[in-house]
Amino acid sequence: MNKREFIAKRAARFFEDGDLVNLGIGMPTLCLNFLPEDVDVWVQSENGVIGLSGSPKEGEEVDIDIVDASGSVSTMRVGGCCFDSFTSFGLIRGGHVAVTVLGAYEVDQEGNLANWSIPGKTVAGMGGAMDLVSGAKKVIITSEHCDKKGNPKILKKCTLPLTAVNEVDYIITELCVLHRTEAGLILEELAPGVSVEEVVSKTDADLIIPDNIKSMV
Amino acid sequence: MNKREFIAKRAARFFEDGDLVNLGIGMPTLCLNFLPEDVDVWVQSENGVIGLSGSPKEGEEVDIDIVDASGSVSTMRVGGCCFDSFTSFGLIRGGHVAVTVLGAYEVDQEGNLANWSIPGKTVAGMGGAMDLVSGAKKVIITSEHCDKKGNPKILKKCTLPLTAVNEVDYIITELCVLHRTEAGLILEELAPGVSVEEVVSKTDADLIIPDNIKSMV
Amino acid sequence: MTKSKVVSLDTAMEKIKSGQCLMVPGFVNCGVPQTLIAGIIEKGYTDLDIISNNTSVKGKGIGKLVHENRIRHITCSHIGNNTETVEKVVNGEINVTFVPQGTLCERIRAGGAGIGGVLTPTGLGTIMQEGKQILEVDGKAYILELPLRADVALIHAWKADKMGNVIYHRTARNFNQIMASAADYVIVEAEEIVEIGELDPDIIVTPGCLVDMVVQARLEDRDE
Amino acid sequence: MTKSKVVSLDTAMEKIKSGQCLMVPGFVNCGVPQTLIAGIIEKGYTDLDIISNNTSVKGKGIGKLVHENRIRHITCSHIGNNTETVEKVVNGEINVTFVPQGTLCERIRAGGAGIGGVLTPTGLGTIMQEGKQILEVDGKAYILELPLRADVALIHAWKADKMGNVIYHRTARNFNQIMASAADYVIVEAEEIVEIGELDPDIIVTPGCLVDMVVQARLEDRDE
Numbered sequence: 068m069n070k071r072e073f074i075a076k077r078a079a080r081f082f083e084d085g086d087l088v089n090l091g092i093g094m095p096t097l098c099l100n101f102l103p104e105d106v107d108v109w110v111q112s113e114n115g116v117i118g119l120s121g122s123p124k125e126g127e128e129v130d131i132d133i134v135d136a137s138g139s140v141s142t143m144r145v146g147g148c149c150f151d152s153f154t155s156f157g158l159i160r161g162g163h164v165a166v167t168v169l170g171a172y173e174v175d176q177e178g179n180l181a182n183w184s185i186p187g188k189t190v191a192g193m194g195g196a197m198d199l200v201s202g203a204k205k206v207i208i209t210s211e212h213c214d215k216k217g218n219p220k221i222l223k224k225c226t227l228p229l230t231a232v233n234e235v236d237y238i239i240t241e242l243c244v245l246h247r248t249e250a251g252l253i254l255e256e257l258a259p260g261v262s263v264e265e266v267v268s269k270t271d272a273d274l275i276i277p278d279n280i281k282s283m284v
Numbered sequence: 285m286n287k288r289e290f291i292a293k294r295a296a297r298f299f300e301d302g303d304l305v306n307l308g309i310g311m312p313t314l315c316l317n318f319l320p321e322d323v324d325v326w327v328q329s330e331n332g333v334i335g336l337s338g339s340p341k342e343g344e345e346v347d348i349d350i351v352d353a354s355g356s357v358s359t360m361r362v363g364g365c366c367f368d369s370f371t372s373f374g375l376i377r378g379g380h381v382a383v384t385v386l387g388a389y390e391v392d393q394e395g396n397l398a399n400w401s402i403p404g405k406t407v408a409g410m411g412g413a414m415d416l417v418s419g420a421k422k423v424i425i426t427s428e429h430c431d432k433k434g435n436p437k438i439l440k441k442c443t444l445p446l447t448a449v450n451e452v453d454y455i456i457t458e459l460c461v462l463h464r465t466e467a468g469l470i471l472e473e474l475a476p477g478v479s480v481e482e483v484v485s486k487t488d489a490d491l492i493i494p495d496n497i498k499s500m501v
Numbered sequence: 502m503t504k505s506k507v508v509s510l511d512t513a514m515e516k517i518k519s520g521q522c523l524m525v526p527g528f529v530n531c532g533v534p535q536t537l538i539a540g541i542i543e544k545g546y547t548d549l550d551i552i553s554n555n556t557s558v559k560g561k562g563i564g565k566l567v568h569e570n571r572i573r574h575i576t577c578s579h580i581g582n583n584t585e586t587v588e589k590v591v592n593g594e595i596n597v598t599f600v601p602q603g604t605l606c607e608r609i610r611a612g613g614a615g616i617g618g619v620l621t622p623t624g625l626g627t628i629m630q631e632g633k634q635i636l637e638v639d640g641k642a643y644i645l646e647l648p649l650r651a652d653v654a655l656i657h658a659w660k661a662d663k664m665g666n667v668i669y670h671r672t673a674r675n676f677n678q679i680m681a682s683a684a685d686y687v688i689v690e691a692e693e694i695v696e697i698g699e700l701d702p703d704i705i706v707t708p709g710c711l712v713d714m715v716v717q718a719r720l721e722d723r724d725e
Numbered sequence: 726m727t728k729s730k731v732v733s734l735d736t737a738m739e740k741i742k743s744g745q746c747l748m749v750p751g752f753v754n755c756g757v758p759q760t761l762i763a764g765i766i767e768k769g770y771t772d773l774d775i776i777s778n779n780t781s782v783k784g785k786g787i788g789k790l791v792h793e794n795r796i797r798h799i800t801c802s803h804i805g806n807n808t809e810t811v812e813k814v815v816n817g818e819i820n821v822t823f824v825p826q827g828t829l830c831e832r833i834r835a836g837g838a839g840i841g842g843v844l845t846p847t848g849l850g851t852i853m854q855e856g857k858q859i860l861e862v863d864g865k866a867y868i869l870e871l872p873l874r875a876d877v878a879l880i881h882a883w884k885a886d887k888m889g890n891v892i893y894h895r896t897a898r899n900f901n902q903i904m905a906s907a908a909d910y911v912i913v914e915a916e917e918i919v920e921i922g923e924l925d926p927d928i929i930v931t932p933g934c935l936v937d938m939v940v941q942a943r944l945e946d947r948d949e
Contacts (some may be wrong), residue, residue: 085504087710107503109710113826114752114896117708131755132883132895138753138782138806145698146503146664148705149895151902151930152752152778153834156827160615160847161682163710179850190814190821191805194779198827198847202615232850302728304934324727326934330602331528331672334932348531349659349671355529355558355582362922363727363888365929366671368678368706369528369554370610373603377623377839378906380934396626407590407597408581409555415603415623419839449626607840616831617867618860620841636842638871643841647862671927703894704928 070241073258074209076101077283078168078239081207082108086165087117087158089199092137094209095168109147111164112136113195115155118147136195156195160202167203169196171210171238173225176272178235178247180208181227193230200231212240212269219271221245221252242266244283251275256283287458290475291426293318294500295385295456298424299325303382304334304375306416309354311426312385326364328381329353330412332372335364353412373412377419384420386413388427388455390442393489395452395464397425398444410447417448429457429486436488438462438469459483461500468492473500503697505663507715513688514540516714517653520573522550524609524654524680525563529555529582532673533562534657535722536690542569551575552609552651554602554676556586561724570594576649578602601629604646606679612648613682619646654684656707657718661691662698665712666705674706681707690718727921729887731939737912738764740938741877744797746774748833748878748904749787753779753806756897757786758881759946760914766793775799776833776875778826778900780810785948794818800873802826825853828870830903836872837906843870878908880931881942885915886922889936890929898930905931914942 068076075097082088082098086108090096099121102108110119112135120142123129127142135141143149158164173181180200183193200206214220221238238245243266244256253275254266263276285293292314299305299315303325307313316338319325327336329352337359340346344359352358375381390398397417400410417423431437438455455462460483461473470492471483480493517523527533541549542565549572556577557564566572567586574596580586589595600608607619620643624630634645656677659670667689669677681687689712741747751757765773766789773796780801781788790796791810798820804810813819824832831843844867848854858869880901883894891913893901905911913936 111710112896114755115899116702116896117710118702130895132897134753134755134896138755143702143895146662146666146709148666148700148702148708149893149898150705150708151893152826152899153830153903156830157610157614157682158708158710160827160845161613162615163682189805190811192779192801192803192821192823193825193853194803194805195826197825197851197853201846201849202827229851231847328934329672331531332675333672333926334934335926347671349673351529351531351672355531360671360926363886363890363933365890365924365926365932366669366674367929367932368669369602369675370606370679373606374834374838374906375932375934377603377621378837379839380906406581407587409577409579409597409599410601410629411555411579411581412602414601414627414629418622418625419603446627448623611843615846617844617846617862617865619835619843620869622839622841636869638841641841645844645860668927674927703892703898 070211072097074239074241077244078207078209079103081166081237082106087111087163089113089164089167089203091169093170095170098168111158113155113159115150115152116143116147118144120144156198159198162202162204164203166205166207167199168207168209169200171208171220173220173222173227174208174235174238175222175225176252178233179225180230180235181225182230184228186228196230200234206235207237207239208235209239212242219269221270221272223272242269253277254280256281258283287428289314291456291458294461295424295426296320298383298454299323304328304380306330306376306381306384306420308386310387312387315385328375330372330376332367332369333360333364335361337361373415376415379419379421381420383422383424384416385424385426386417388425388437390437390439390444391425391452391455392439392442393469395450396442397447397452398442399447401445403445413447417451423452424454424456425452426456429459436486439488440490459486470494471497473498475500503664506665506712507663507694510536510540510716513714513716514544516686516688517541517546519546520548521652522552524651524684525551525553526657526676526680527553527557527562528672528675530557530562532657532675532677533557534655534690535562536716536718537655537688538563538565539722541571547571548573552649553577554605555579556583558582559585576600578605608646608649609679609683612650613679616648618648621646649683651684653686653688654680656681656687656689658689658691660693660695660700661689661715662695662700663715664697665689665709665715666700667707667712668700668704669706678706681711687712688714688716690716692718727888730889730936731887731918734760734764734940737938737940738768740910740912741765741770743770744772745876746776748875748908749775749777750881750900750904751777751781751786752896752899754781754786756881756899756901757781758879758914759786760940760942761879761912762787762789763946765790765795771795772797776873777801778829779803780807782806783809800824802829832870832873833907834903836874837903840872842872845870873907875908877910877912878904880905880911880913882913882915884917884919884924885913885939886919886924887939888921889913889933889939890924891931891936892924892928893930902930905935911936912938912940914940916942
């Protein structure tokens with residue numbers, strides 16, 4: 068299991084049976100490969116569907132009118148349904164999506180998230196990210212602990228344009244699980260072989276370190 | 285043809301082919317019996333349907349899930365469709381209903397309408413009347429010119445609780461057609477045998493009397 | 502795999518308490534959850550705060566709750582079809598808050614969709630604007646109307662599958678769709694309960710994710 | 726009796742002018758009105774102000790309008806799938822106004838439903854709130870977002886009957902439904918045009934009363 072799979076597997080343990088979940092592209096979508104036994108979730112996609120079920124398999128009938136949040140052709144489970152974008156974001160904003168799992172450029176100890184714009188570098192637009200982060204009941208960030216240059220991504224205060232304010236509940240990295248509470252960021256779990264010192268040294272935020280820290284596995 | 289039919293027949297001439305119309309109970313609904321040739325309208329009802337077609341005829345199959353704005357069982361034309369109340373009032377408020385025809389307790393020269401409440405007498409509630417009058421593109425009031433005691437219903441200023449402000453476009457009575465404009469109430473048409481003096485004496489509003497007044501028929 | 506949400510009327514009724522706020526759809530007596538209302542009457546729940554468009558007609562549909570004195574307060578657009586409701590409102594036995602029908606729709610939908618308020622022209626210049634904030638947008642005035650939510654919504658479906666996906670029949674849809682989105686708990690009664698997969702994904706109106714329980718509607722509760 | 730709204734692509738294109746504001750539905754390249762876009766390209770209309778969720782992918786769907794330099798300004802939530810749009814935005818050839826996707830939905834729907842504005846929590850504390858009114862309701866802050874309307878909406882239907890009643894297929898519904906309500910003129914292209922009465926009244930999504938013209942979609946315009 069690589070780093071990304073390790074993170075996705077831990078994130079998947081936050082799902083409860085029957086949850087409606089919205090998963091970002093990449094690591095978040097990997098969560099579906101690691102669903103705990105007895106946990107069945109329904110994937111909502113902001114383009115207007117519940118019950119997405121992944122790319123068509125070899126030989127499976129392809130319906131080009133079923134696409135996922137990246138616009139790629141997907142498939143649907145029996146029991147799923149389709150609706151329009153207005154209804155879709157009503158579900159999201161109305162708190163009917165139990166969990167959203169998303170990536171981050173930066174995330175901070177106040178639960179602020181920046182994951183849509185790097186000024187001077189990206190001009191993609193936020194798509195549905197702002198609605199998802201402010202609307203879903205639980206917001207989980209899955210991310211490598213540091214960026215490609217080794218700089219901390221978990222900060223005292225985000226520097227990039229924000230996606231949403233005070234909305235992040237959990238941050239899951241290859242090193243640890245951080246729980247964002249009113250009191251601050253709590254270091255709740257550590258990956259095997261990772262020390263508190265390593266997390267602290269690679270994090271640019273104030274961490275609350277409990278006496279007992281659980282293992283991520 | 286009685287008084288009510290005479291009024292309804294004139295109102296029906298305001299309909300254009302293909303119009304979506306919403307008709308109040310009573311005189312307004314009578315309009316459908318007097319559609320001009322080559323004019324086909326679609327009846328919208330606020331409970332979520334386009335294409336209502338009147339009570340089931342003797343021997344016609346009855347679907348108790350098709351009801352009109354009074355809650356009575358109705359029927360639907362081929363080509364009609366059903367939707368929820370939220371969508372229905374979106375159509376009404378959004379100006380997609382071309383004409384609404386409604387009754388009045390009082391209507392005044394500023395286009396104000398009172399047709400939902402008589403304090404101390406009625407406690408029925410406004411239902412969809414406020415939305416209809418403020419939302420429909422054209423608002424036509426069909427009413428007997430005076431109340432049962434012979435008092436004017438067309439006033440300088442309504443005294444009863446208002447349904448909507450400045451929204452009435454035409455008032456059709458057994459005596460005349462009044463057009464409400466920014467300038468005021470214009471006496472545009474007279475019923476056969478009715479004099480300007482009769483209208484003026486039975487109206488408690490300022491009327492603009494043009495040189496040429498058309499006949500209502 | 503997917504768990505069935507189908508339960509008995511008795512089990513569903515355990516989710517309701519006296520004093521709660523309930524959303525009850527229906528236009529006059531069309532699309533009213535009559536079996537769930539019968540369940541409430543039977544269980545003796547009272548002191549209810551009802552959000553509905555109207556109260557059906559005397560002694561029928563929502564009118565049963567009126568007749569049995571189970572309602573403390575009602576938020577609705579119209580009670581004129583039910584002489585008994587009018588009487589009890591006049592006598593002060595039921596408190597009523599009138600909301601224009603389209604505004605009622607907007608407020609319920611806002612409650613279900615996380616919208617903090619909507620600006621509507623409806624009621625402007627009438628007593629409906631009393632105590633409300635008036636905002637001007639592009640030189641036009643609007644009333645700010647706030648969201649409505651309830652503890653429980655009682656929904657009448659034509660067909661529901663076992664996971665709670667719902668379709669409605671003709672004008673019986675009315676307030677069912679939005680009310681199913683705006684309550685903490687949602688109980689559906691269905692004329693017909695079908696297997697998961699029997700309803701085409703494109704025609705499902707209320708997604709199962711909004712529904713907590715599905716109950717078989719009883720024919721004997723239906724009165725028109 | 727009921728008149729048919731079916732016209733040729735040529736006739737429909739007479740309703741469009743250079744410089745107009747057009748609503749164009751679609752999510753990436755799903756549910757995009759490709760035949761109507763081909764018609765616009767062919768007619769040479771340019772200087773368009775587009776409201777859409779995104780711009781499909783390079784050279785396809787709405788991306789054709791980008792590639793042919795027909796767009797002056799675009800209001801959307803995302804352009805990341807189309808490298809050519811990004812390039813033209815960076816070069817200043819296209820002006821872009823970003824709106825969060827859910828807010829875009831609300832604003833279009835408000836435009837079609839006579840709602841003067843909606844309060845949303847989305848974007849609060851971000852650059853999306855700049856220049857906008859913030860209102861507090863029950864101690865919670867919201868951004869006031871205003872309605873959007875267009876001159877013409879271009880709609881992609883799965884099936885339309887001759888009077889313009891429309892149904893959509895799977896996720897191709899996306900922005901089609903609300904955009905059909907929020908423009909002064911509405912042109913539908915349909916994969917299949919059927920007789921009036923062939924679509925069940927309960928499954929019709931866009932009522933014919935919102936639709937002005939129906940055009941047969943051409944298979945050759947469809948690219949995925």
